[in-house]
Amino acid sequence: MSSYKELELLRFSTAVSVDDGKSTLIGRLLYDTKTIFEDQIKSVQETCDRKGLQELDLALFTDGLAAEREQGITIDVAYRYFSTPKRKFIIADTPGHEQYTRNMVTGASTSNLAIILIDARKGVLIQSKRHAFISSLLGIPHVVVAINKMDLVDYDEDIYNSIRNDFVDFSSKMNIPDLSFIPVSALKGDNVVDRGENMPWYDGYTLLSYLENINIGADRNLIDFRFPVQSVIRPNQDYRGYAGVVESGVVRKGEEIVVLPSGIKSTIKAIDTFDGELDYAFAPQSVTLLLEDEVDISRGDTIVRPNNIPAVGRDFEAMICWMSEDPFDVNKKYIFKHTTQSFKGKVNELYYRIDMNTLHRQKTSALMLNEMGRVSVRTQKPLFYDSYDRNRATGHFIMIDEMNNNTVAAGMIMTKPTDISELPPEDTGV
Amino acid sequence: MSTNECYEMDHLSALESESIHIIREVVAEFKNPVMLYSVGKDSCVMAHLARKAFFPGKLPFALMHIDTGYKFQEMYDFRDQYAKDIGARLIVDSNKQAIKDGAHPSKLGTDKCCGLLKTQALLDGLEKGGYDAAFGGARRDEEKSRAKERIFSFRDDFGQWDPKNQRPELWHLYNGRVNDGESIRVFPLSNWTEVDIWQYIRKERIPVVSMYFAKKRDVVERKGVLIPVDKNTHLEEGEEVREVECRFRSLGCSPCTGAVPSEVRNIDDLIEELQQARNSERENRVIDMGSDSSMEDKKKEGYF
Numbered sequence: 001m002s003s004y005k006e007l008e009l010l011r012f013s014t015a016v017s018v019d020d021g022k023s024t025l026i027g028r029l030l031y032d033t034k035t036i037f038e039d040q041i042k043s044v045q046e047t048c049d050r051k052g053l054q055e056l057d058l059a060l061f062t063d064g065l066a067a068e069r070e071q072g073i074t075i076d077v078a079y080r081y082f083s084t085p086k087r088k089f090i091i092a093d094t095p096g097h098e099q100y101t102r103n104m105v106t107g108a109s110t111s112n113l114a115i116i117l118i119d120a121r122k123g124v125l126i127q128s129k130r131h132a133f134i135s136s137l138l139g140i141p142h143v144v145v146a147i148n149k150m151d152l153v154d155y156d157e158d159i160y161n162s163i164r165n166d167f168v169d170f171s172s173k174m175n176i177p178d179l180s181f182i183p184v185s186a187l188k189g190d191n192v193v194d195r196g197e198n199m200p201w202y203d204g205y206t207l208l209s210y211l212e213n214i215n216i217g218a219d220r221n222l223i224d225f226r227f228p229v230q231s232v233i234r235p236n237q238d239y240r241g242y243a244g245v246v247e248s249g250v251v252r253k254g255e256e257i258v259v260l261p262s263g264i265k266s267t268i269k270a271i272d273t274f275d276g277e278l279d280y281a282f283a284p285q286s287v288t289l290l291l292e293d294e295v296d297i298s299r300g301d302t303i304v305r306p307n308n309i310p311a312v313g314r315d316f317e318a319m320i321c322w323m324s325e326d327p328f329d330v331n332k333k334y335i336f337k338h339t340t341q342s343f344k345g346k347v348n349e350l351y352y353r354i355d356m357n358t359l360h361r362q363k364t365s366a367l368m369l370n371e372m373g374r375v376s377v378r379t380q381k382p383l384f385y386d387s388y389d390r391n392r393a394t395g396h397f398i399m400i401d402e403m404n405n406n407t408v409a410a411g412m413i414m415t416k417p418t419d420i421s422e423l424p425p426e427d428t429g430v
Numbered sequence: 431m432s433t434n435e436c437y438e439m440d441h442l443s444a445l446e447s448e449s450i451h452i453i454r455e456v457v458a459e460f461k462n463p464v465m466l467y468s469v470g471k472d473s474c475v476m477a478h479l480a481r482k483a484f485f486p487g488k489l490p491f492a493l494m495h496i497d498t499g500y501k502f503q504e505m506y507d508f509r510d511q512y513a514k515d516i517g518a519r520l521i522v523d524s525n526k527q528a529i530k531d532g533a534h535p536s537k538l539g540t541d542k543c544c545g546l547l548k549t550q551a552l553l554d555g556l557e558k559g560g561y562d563a564a565f566g567g568a569r570r571d572e573e574k575s576r577a578k579e580r581i582f583s584f585r586d587d588f589g590q591w592d593p594k595n596q597r598p599e600l601w602h603l604y605n606g607r608v609n610d611g612e613s614i615r616v617f618p619l620s621n622w623t624e625v626d627i628w629q630y631i632r633k634e635r636i637p638v639v640s641m642y643f644a645k646k647r648d649v650v651e652r653k654g655v656l657i658p659v660d661k662n663t664h665l666e667e668g669e670e671v672r673e674v675e676c677r678f679r680s681l682g683c684s685p686c687t688g689a690v691p692s693e694v695r696n697i698d699d700l701i702e703e704l705q706q707a708r709n710s711e712r713e714n715r716v717i718d719m720g721s722d723s724s725m726e727d728k729k730k731e732g733y734f
Contacts, residue, residue, distance in 0.1 A: 006441070007440060007441045008438070008440065008441065009439075009440075009441040009444045009445070076578045076594075076596065077578070079570045079577055079578075079621065081570070081571045081621070083441075083625070087441075088626070090621055105600070106599065106600050110601060110602075217437070222437055230451070230454045230458055231454055231458040233484060233485075233486075233487050235487035239486060244454075245447065245451050245602075250435070250437065272485070272486075273482070273485070274481065275482075280435055282435075282437045284439075284444070284448075286446075286447040286448075286450040286454070286483070335607070337603055338603075393601075396600070396601050397603070398598075400605055400607060405605070405608060406597055406605075407597045407598045407600075410598065
């Protein structure tokens with residue numbers, strides 16, 4: 001008999017260039033947790049034989065598209081899955097070289113945790129800093145730095161400590177609530193799933209036991225109740241329910257609520273689901289709310305508590321990541337999609353961009369593909385938003401080009417005025 | 431905050447909530463969506479999630495089955511009964527001309543046969559219905575090219591997928607904007623794995639075709655795959671029909687769906703077997719064996 005075990009879901013992202021062994025690390029995690037099946041191993045083994053490789057190349061398990069296998073690179077974000085008796089994991093596996101910003105930002109947007117890989121022979125390079133910066137900007141609560149290829153530096157504790165100190169130094173001004181370090185060899189397997197015998201001086205978690213054990217329950221915002229209405233469910237005259245996701249916070253039957261933008265107040269009559277009514281609902285549950293009063297509510301409205309309302313406004317500042325081949329045009333109107341609202345809007349001012357090679361900020365009049373910049377935005381109608389650092393769920397938006405419908409940018413709303421404190425320190429290492 | 435409230439969410443509830451959100455987004459933002467229904471376990475879970483999303487209302491879209499004519503009889507019976515039970519509108523479409531011309535994998539090869547009976551029938555069916563969004567039950571863990579596909583996956587006005595030019599997809603903000611003739615394929619089960627699907631079927635008591643469970647069946651062995659023998663089987667010379675206790679891990683057309691030897695007769699044992707499994711789910715699908723990028727090529731042309 002197999003018993004059903006409730007597993008917690010942890011989403012994490014990885015990035016950094018192929019040389020640093022990222023694909024090998026993921027391959028190792030999948031291989032050592034027995035996630036890779038024998039027919040898949042057989043197919044990779046055949047490829048290795050054809051290429052004349054001596055050992056099984058674990059990186060080959062993570063190449064998805066034909067073009068990637070041809071070129072030996074990873075182009076796009078790939079999602080991978082594995083589970084252990086403790087947790088189910090979703091990996092957003094992002095390439096570190098081509099299109100790195102766009103892909104890293106995409107992978108980071110849904111992650112609770114980021115693994116930053118550092119080559120022990122090379123120390124903290126710009127790409128690690130870039131990844132730390134993006135993780136911090138995207139509000140990832142947990143960052144674990146895996147110092148890899150320890151086998152190539154004789155498993156030297158001093159090298160590990162020195163890299164660790166460097167990293168702590170440069171990241172001290174970033175917003176990384178939980179930072180950890182683990183010395184590993186993805187190739188040999190030390191401290192990935194199994195501890196190995198080569199680093200007796202290290203008595204912390206292995207990477208997998210860290211992933212299995214960190215507390216992620218406190219990552220959600222359970223304070224600020226926000227319920228953007230997705231759609232109205234009205235099967236008959238007697239039933240009028242508002243369907244959506246509790247994006248943050250908790251809501252209880254009998255509580256007083258207010259609807260934005262109308263400002264009309266009412267009380268929660270019921271929290272309905274297919275499986276029956278609930279006394280309370282919390283983020284990120286999909287539920288249907290019924291109100292005591294007949295109120296005119298439609299998609300795009302947001303239900304909140306009267307004593308805890310988000311910012312309401314047409315003007316806000318944000319950090320955006322430009323994701324399109326077409327350059328950003330300050331004079332052009334774009335569609336801003338935020339929770340269940342979509343409005344036209346434009347960027348009023350581009351304050352600066354971040355040079356992703358140095359992490360310096362620079363005055364600029366344009367943003368190109370894979371660049372990030374600080375902007376002020378004006379939308380046609382008011383959005384109901386929170387600052388991204390307070391509420392990941394209601395502080396982000398995407399920009400869509402009206403002509404070709406492409407998603408051209410991702411944005412994080414910043415309510416603090418532009419200042420230097422959000423920026424990483426001056427970079428001199430590269 | 432009350433002290434007796436619990437805000438923990440297990441993985442199946444988290445996946446369920448995410449899928450319901452996706453399904454509701456599609457209905458809110460598209461004019462004319464349809465849900466592809468293949469009668470397999472993933473379709474059953476997807477349809478169940480859709481019922482949950484619009485409860486107590488009925489499904490606000492039809493279920494569409496692309497029929498190749500080569501499905502197992504049990505699948506047809508199950509399909510018709512299920513649609514009736516949940517009060518869903520069922521559309522069955524097929525490439526009638528190709529079926530009339532006798533398309534069969536033994537004559538055309540699997541790639542061409544799938545192209546005609548599945549991809550072409552699907553594209554024609556979607557065009558005929560004027561659908562701007564079509565739900566599919568594909569999962570990212572099934573196959574390597576699927577690992578990179580978006581939840582809202584754009585198709586041009588020929589129904590084609592361009593894997594190298596996909597829209598970025600962040601948080602759970604989905605971009606469903608299309609021009610006339612273009613469409614979006616939506617995959618609400620993207621983040622589910624095979625084990626998740628079965629655990630959820632057990633938890634929710636979702637009915638599935640009994641072919642997923644073992645019994646003695648007549649089969650022939652081809653290239654190491656056990657192919658069931660029924661009216662669609664073209665026996666080749668020297669092939670011998672044997673009776674084997676087996677079940678199906680995934681279901682497709684009878685000439686191309688292999689069974690695996692198994693004694694699993696209930697869902698607990700099935701999940702146990704999966705957790706011990708050393709081979710992937712699609713090992714018995716003849717259609718994936720064409721080449722290293724069989725699925726990617728099919729998908730570019732419009733296959734699910």
